Amino acid sequence: MALWTFFGLTEGKATTPWPRRGTTDGQVGVLGMPRFAPEHCEEGCAACTEICPTGAIAPRADAPGGIAVDYGRCVVCQLCTEACPTGALSPSHDWAFGVRRREDLVWADTPAPVADPAPGQRAFRRSLHIRHVDAGSCNGCESELQALNNPFYNLHRLGIFFTPSPRFADLLLVTGPVTHAMRAPLRATWEAMPEPRWVMAIGTCAVSGGIAGGGYACGNGLDDVLPVDLYLPGCPPNPAAIIAALLTFQGRLPQRVQGGRRHAE
Template sequence: MALWTLFGLKQGFATTRWPAPGGDDGQADVLGMPRYNPDACRDDCKACADACPTAAILTAPSGGLEIDYGRCIVCQRCVDACPADAMTTSHDWAFGVRRREDLFVEPDREPPAPPAATSGFRRSLHIRHVDAGSCNGCESELQALNNPIYNLHRLGIFFTPSPRFADLLLVTGPVTNAMLEPLKAAYEAMPRPRWVMATGTCAVSGALTGGGGVAQHGLGDVLPVDVWLPGCPPNPAAIIEALLMFLDRMPQRVQGGVIHAE
């Protein structure tokens, strides 16, 4: 018997009970999206906007900030630059949404209505992953989904090597020009009904690597996107939560760029 088998038998079950109540999501103390407190923001200050490397933060014409969490790479530079604690650290690492607009904080806009469940998908989920120019940070997190801790298969979710057997196309990277046609070919090969998930900030908006004549600004202008999950990279638990949200097995917690309690 292999030593790793003996070690596994000695240690017992390693798989977390999460997302069941009382389970450990494995993300203790992990930094998430910076949290914006508009009441603390100074009207004459734009230090966080100047510090943001992806233009995720802009000053609103009427005062305050406009924030696009779909462009945020979680670098925390805005937190370091803010002199008034308007931008603070948080553990808001799960930012999956069904609507792109739910990643925006806009002071002049009415809070959006809660999104309706859209997929209607209730069976086991098969995913085809396409790397469309990623730095491989997202791929590292995706690989962790099948380790003994997260064990994605226990949730009825599987990766498939062929788009012809896939329900969901999971895309990482900003969609480089070299991957544009292969990506479209993979999508066209999927049986209907079919869905698309933009995973990682590059896939959501292009972030630092989009544009420049060599890549798109994310997936939205290429394919119809059903799930948006920013992060650089999103951790395994965030990916699982977004997938379960798509399956209507977990609620969408982010609305208007703010995480709301369940």
């Protein structure tokens, strides 16, 4: 024990001061959501729509570039960026991003204004208690959630805590595509929460069903089961993206995505 105490004292503080500006988020170099530039699309090209495993990219005559891009279905596999011959879809280091409206994950020429947080959400700026429910996840999202409480991210420093009981929870955080077997337990958890209560869909599976969406065992995400207040796609979203989404929910960070496009920092 004395050795580990000495090691800790010599190494210094491990926790990042992020999201303070100019500090590291621990995700440097990590590939994120593909960037879409419809002006580079080639007429008649269907390479990206044919290879996308979840229908995140689909042909649509009236959409920019002739394709519709839905980041709520994206599993960040990068296959589209490899198949695209013109660079209309290119790799980026943009994280998955949290939005209050599902339509803000869909690429649009003229996106609607960003929605403000509901007045009740601001009450949780100093203290937010979360109940997590795995509704059929592959455990990828759970692995990232566990990292939130490691010394580097130390979620507690932001006044955000996980609770084992829904009766003490403000926010229900759901991962997985919501299998049929988990619908009743998930709804029972939500009903046990005191009002006001909020719901957040974490990961592409919870947002839209992901790879498993519409299969024999599950539906197409959380929207069919509970009202969702914040959507965070990704397969899985990294710990920094989850923290940023939680702070967006509280109104402590602005929503940085509108119509599928990320605003400048």
